[in-house]
Amino acid sequence: MREKPTLLNKTVIAESRLFRIESLDIEFSNGEQRNFERLARGRPGGAVLIVPLLDKETVLLVREYAAGVHRYELGLPKGKTDAGETFIEAANRELKEEVGFGARTLFHLSSFSIAPAYLEHMTEIIIAKDLYEEKLQGDEPEELEVVPWKIDDIGGLIATGECTEARSIAALFMTLNYLKGL
Template structure:
């Protein structure tokens, strides 16, 4: 059974740093009313890049994660700038963070973070046919590059220093896509 979307009676908003916070006055189909809050990030979304060094190896980066005050192993990620497509943003971020560009970029799907209260979306981009190319980035230190075998992602997922959900989801999505398209 598909439920009817709640009626929005009003929306108020205010700035919350890099987000716009909205408060929605909602009425559900059963007559219940509630106030919900949701965050809208400023900008145009983000990319999580799955760069393949070869058919069996993904390139990861190790970078400082302020949220946990540790170094985290994951994918190249970043914001989409005004006027960029997800593919262009993925290639730029790859050049800035890893020192590579890609001739073949493909958006595999778009994933969300906590959709119950946030509208942020991240585009999972598969990057193949890499070539050396560096652009200046905003990282305060060079990121460590870590090649990882695609056949051993399970070991990566159980590491303490690999906990970022977008990286894990993107790697599973890319692995599945590659398996489905291996014979085509």
């Protein structure tokens, strides 16, 4: 494999409550230099996407307003870690807030990048099972609709047109393989 390109210079171009835009000057191993812009991770911590398994065949999805695309999106519950929380703790809290269940068993399945060419963000995928009812009050502007879905019908889910997020789709396929023992 090639040598990793060298970061010559990094500056912050713009910053808002949620985002920080950085400019990177990069030199490749062949001497070529380029400027890149990327969206840097805002505050410390990270993001989790939770796969809540009600049983071996059923995953719990949520229908939630998504401001980026300005419509409701059907997908896996997700959220950001609070200060001092591990990814597992954040996943269980978000599960209680968004879905109304806690999990007795949680484990890390995978780490996804979203658009690695221009986003620094990573998302940790956490499987949650052995669920029990427990509701925590979150900061959601409205109650989320919880939608149970047969996890072997990912094609049917995509065909609804309501589930478009690559992270949810990839996590569901990986969970299906995990459940099949693949």
